[in-house]
Structure formats: C-alpha cells, structure tokens
Amino acid sequence: MKFIKTIVISATMIFSSTALAHSGLVNSSPAKNEMVQDSPQGLALTFSSPVRLVKLILKDGGGNNIKFGFKPKMQSSNQFSLDLPQLTPSSYSVSWMIMGEDAHKMKGQFNFMVHKAMEKVTAHDHASHSHD
Ligand SMILES: [Cu+2]
Numbered sequence: 001m002k003f004i005k006t007i008v009i010s011a012t013m014i015f016s017s018t019a020l021a022h023s024g025l026v027n028s029s030p031a032k033n034e035m036v037q038d039s040p041q042g043l044a045l046t047f048s049s050p051v052r053l054v055k056l057i058l059k060d061g062g063g064n065n066i067k068f069g070f071k072p073k074m075q076s077s078n079q080f081s082l083d084l085p086q087l088t089p090s091s092y093s094v095s096w097m098i099m100g101e102d103a104h105k106m107k108g109q110f111n112f113m114v115h116k117a118m119e120k121v122t123a124h125d126h127a128s129h130s131h132d
Pocket residue numbers: 124125126129131
C-alpha cells in the first residue's frame with residue numbers, strides 16, 4: 001500500500017512540474033518588440049498559469065533602472081498590471097522572474113520601444129500646462 005502511495009505522489013509531482021515548465025509569459029502590454037507612440041500608461045503581464053511575480057525590472061536603452069511601483073506579492077495571479085512613470089523615447093527592456101507554487105523559478109525578458117509622439121505638438125492639451 002505504501003508503495004502505491006509513493007507512485008501516486010511521484011506521478012503528481014512529475015505532472016505539476018511539467019505543467020509548470022509550460023507556464024510562462026503569454027501576453028504583455030506593451031507587447032514584445034512593440035513600438036509605442038508616447039509613454040505607455042502601464043505595464044501589463046499575462047502568464048499562462050497563476051504565479052508569483054517576484055522580480056520585475058524595467059531598464060531604458062542606457063541600462064538605467066526605471067523606478068516604478070512594483071513590489072513582490074505573496075499571492076499568485078495570472079495577470080499583473082502596474083502603472084508606469086512618464087517614459088522618455090528610448091528602447092526599454094523588461095526582465096521578469098516568476099515563482100510557481102512549488103517554488104520553481106522561471107525568468108524571461110523582452111523589449112519594447114517608446115517613440116516620440118508625432119503630430120501632437122500643436123494638438124496637445126494646453127490645459128495641463130502653460131506657455132509663456
Ligand atoms: Cu503646449
């Protein structure tokens with residue numbers, strides 16, 4: 001009986017580690033290699049299964065860390081969305097690290113670009129600032 005129990009437990013462990021091996025980033029906003037006009041409102045990540053997002057680093061083209069409100073959370077989720085500060089035109093890299101419920105870690109990285117907003121110089125909202 002004990003022998004059978006051991007087999008069942010091992011099978012379960014194999015299954016869950018296989019399932020975890022397939023968990024990863026399935027979608028993001030901005031998307032991988034996306035070129036966005038003007039600073040994006042936020043950063044959203046969608047994973048294929050609930051995970052804990054333990055690390056999230058945003059760097060500009062010069063390798064400078066961009067500070068934003070990311071804090072590792074204890075609870076697992078498929079989706080994470082974070083507000084971003086105003087991003088200047090540059091190439092950005094997002095590095096993430098996730099942890100599954102069995103403490104299996106996985107990491108990845110993708111880039112997106114922020115372009116200078118065009119044709120907005122004369123059409124932008126003057127109520128938000130003043131001119132001399
Ligand atoms: Cu203006």
